[in-house]
Amino acid sequence: MAPLLNVRNMTHFFGGLRAVSDFNLTIEPGEIKGLIGPNGAGKTTVFNLITGVYTPTEGIVELEGENIKGVETHRIAARGLGRTFQNLALWRHMNVLDHIRLAHYSQLTYGLFGAFFGTPKSRKQEKEVRENSYKLLELFDIDQFATQNIGNLPYGAQRRVEMARAMATKPKILFLDEPTAGMTPDELIRMIEIIRQVHRDFGVAIFMIEHRMKFVMDLCESIQTLVFGEVIAEGPPEEIQNNPEVIEAYLGKEDLH
Amino acid sequence: METLKKLFRPFSVVPLAGWFLGVFSAVLMEYYLGDLISYYLYLPKIPVLFGTLFMLKNPLLIPSALAYDCIVYIVPVFLVARLFAPLTNQLAAQLEKMPLWLATLLHLAAFYGILHMWAGINDYRVLVVKLTMISIILTLSLNVINGYQGEFSCSHPGFMALGAYASSTLTLLLFANDKMFGEPLMNPALGPWLFPLILIVGGGVAALGSLIVAIPSFRTRGDYLAIISLAFLFMVKSAIENMEIIGGPRGMSSQPNYASLTVVFVWMALCIWIVHNFTTSVLGKALNAVRDNEPAANSMTVNTRKTKMTAFMFGAFWAGVAGGLFAHVLRYVNPGTFGLNKLAEILAMVYFGGLNSIYGSIIGAVSISMLSEALRPLELFKWIIIPLILILVMIFRPHGLISFTELNVKELMRPRDKERAGGVE
Ligand SMILES: Nc1ncnc2c1ncn2[C@@H]1O[C@H](COP(=O)(O)OP(=O)(O)OP(=O)(O)O)[C@@H](O)[C@H]1O
Ligand SMILES: [Mg+2]
Numbered sequence: 001m002a003p004l005l006n007v008r009n010m011t012h013f014f015g016g017l018r019a020v021s022d023f024n025l026t027i028e029p030g031e032i033k034g035l036i037g038p039n040g041a042g043k044t045t046v047f048n049l050i051t052g053v054y055t056p057t058e059g060i061v062e063l064e065g066e067n068i069k070g071v072e073t074h075r076i077a078a079r080g081l082g083r084t085f086q087n088l089a090l091w092r093h094m095n096v097l098d099h100i101r102l103a104h105y106s107q108l109t110y111g112l113f114g115a116f117f118g119t120p121k122s123r124k125q126e127k128e129v130r131e132n133s134y135k136l137l138e139l140f141d142i143d144q145f146a147t148q149n150i151g152n153l154p155y156g157a158q159r160r161v162e163m164a165r166a167m168a169t170k171p172k173i174l175f176l177d178e179p180t181a182g183m184t185p186d187e188l189i190r191m192i193e194i195i196r197q198v199h200r201d202f203g204v205a206i207f208m209i210e211h212r213m214k215f216v217m218d219l220c221e222s223i224q225t226l227v228f229g230e231v232i233a234e235g236p237p238e239e240i241q242n243n244p245e246v247i248e249a250y251l252g253k254e255d256l257h
Numbered sequence: 258m259e260t261l262k263k264l265f266r267p268f269s270v271v272p273l274a275g276w277f278l279g280v281f282s283a284v285l286m287e288y289y290l291g292d293l294i295s296y297y298l299y300l301p302k303i304p305v306l307f308g309t310l311f312m313l314k315n316p317l318l319i320p321s322a323l324a325y326d327c328i329v330y331i332v333p334v335f336l337v338a339r340l341f342a343p344l345t346n347q348l349a350a351q352l353e354k355m356p357l358w359l360a361t362l363l364h365l366a367a368f369y370g371i372l373h374m375w376a377g378i379n380d381y382r383v384l385v386v387k388l389t390m391i392s393i394i395l396t397l398s399l400n401v402i403n404g405y406q407g408e409f410s411c412s413h414p415g416f417m418a419l420g421a422y423a424s425s426t427l428t429l430l431l432f433a434n435d436k437m438f439g440e441p442l443m444n445p446a447l448g449p450w451l452f453p454l455i456l457i458v459g460g461g462v463a464a465l466g467s468l469i470v471a472i473p474s475f476r477t478r479g480d481y482l483a484i485i486s487l488a489f490l491f492m493v494k495s496a497i498e499n500m501e502i503i504g505g506p507r508g509m510s511s512q513p514n515y516a517s518l519t520v521v522f523v524w525m526a527l528c529i530w531i532v533h534n535f536t537t538s539v540l541g542k543a544l545n546a547v548r549d550n551e552p553a554a555n556s557m558t559v560n561t562r563k564t565k566m567t568a569f570m571f572g573a574f575w576a577g578v579a580g581g582l583f584a585h586v587l588r589y590v591n592p593g594t595f596g597l598n599k600l601a602e603i604l605a606m607v608y609f610g611g612l613n614s615i616y617g618s619i620i621g622a623v624s625i626s627m628l629s630e631a632l633r634p635l636e637l638f639k640w641i642i643i644p645l646i647l648i649l650v651m652i653f654r655p656h657g658l659i660s661f662t663e664l665n666v667k668e669l670m671r672p673r674d675k676e677r678a679g680g681v682e
Contacts, residue, residue, distance in 0.1 A: 053552065073556055083556050091549035094546065105540075108540070115538040115541060
């Protein structure tokens, strides 16, 4: 059977810049994999290429054996690829509940007519969406903020809203781009717990970019190291941590250990 | 500000139904005693719009006009509203037990009755009220595009023109005996019944026309909408000017008298209801997400291109309907009406009232319409005062008076007395 996600020889150029070269990745259902690398290595670009924000110049990207290269971002997302963003990408003027509600977009089957006139079908679906949203809010411990504007939330809670929102799209794989960036140690420990819980409760596969070695070590089964768009090492966490090339690439970076 | 708050405290227990009763008593008073009161106050006749016209034309009448407003409006409204609050709160509590749609309809009917009576004093009031309600439709529909979705579109008068001309052509062709199209093709008695359908066709024509703007603007990322939509506005205007068959620069006239106060009111209520349903649904929330962060919306499965097209066509549709109503209220249109002045007026209403808010659009449309009628005697100065107010609002409330609030009918209509205050103070 085809793997859940299959990326072969993915290469991408920004103009003359070879941002990603020959990237390979397979993710099986329920796996947790990590991607590390110094600043500007091309990690976020890998995410953007797989999720369809950019179309890779070369290579193969398949989800459950079907090509998703060149497919629009929203369709890829609807097919089971959820994500969070490195620098929070929330909707400034919307409240927390509406963030989660909207992420159900592709699961709705009622049309414009339903939205205009509030037909029984649309009301039923809206009600289900609302209920499911509250469940997610509780799960991520942000239900107390439900009707608050997103800007009023503390940073850690905003990160959790992003996770909850991604989970509302019912993903098969969750892409997390530096989920602990800018977090305090307390918030960090909480985030590890939440990711574990999401993995356990939803059985979702996870692919995450992370700088903090401790975090990746704790969670990931396998890690890739990206430097200047190329994978220089791949393997289980202990192996990566002691790999001389990885240490070399991170030289002077105190947060490796 | 503080003293003002204190002054209004006793009135915080008045429910919406109570204010309706207050206004109703004022309207009744004007209906029966208006002539008498204005006679004793040396006013030539019942002031049309709260006496502002008298005041601006003849400053000597300012005390009389103010006295009239006090005696006929302010005192009865506040007195009756406060005195009968215990009673109206009971009524509100009764209404609260009914299904929401029924309570809303009853409130709307009461409001319409009062409005009808107030406007009935003279024809000018009827006209002002009709045009104000049409402005509400225009403002709301532009708010969907510029506020809810955060684009900057300038083509609303163009869509209005498409709707106005499409519906006028149909009513004149089918139901009127006029010099342009000759004998009516259908029985004129059917006219008023088919008028809603004709308005919908007018809206549809506007929505189709909006594709000329939407397709090139939303195909690619980037901000071309403002320019393309402005170009569209001029295109529509000069196209109509050059089409002799629909009157060219002279315009079209003698449309049948189908747009009564009731008809305009029903369409306005319908528009508010549909815009409310749409913008609070998940599909409508997509507009906000497109505005606040489009890539994030895409990643959350939202088809943003479809969303943008839909919202734009939706806005254009209602502008077309408003145009159709406008043409049948004035019973005369010419291409000159749908130019930059109209655009400035609608934009002012949207940005003054408040983005992303139905309350805001209603307040913006009503206050700018009323202000612009009231200041009419000032002629040129009107166009200094209104922009000045707009600038002040933009400085102190950049998103407009009431922005980013959802219409909450239940909250509006709830009883307000102490026991049932429900913690909202
Ligand atoms: N849209 C783009 N156009 C041109 N160059 C880009 C674009 N996006 C990223 N790049 C470049 O590609 C390289 C990789 O960037 P990327 O954001 O993927 O790095 P990263 O590994 O995520 O770094 P960080 O740890 O800082 O997040 C950088 O040199 C960046 O400047
Ligand atoms: Mg990055």
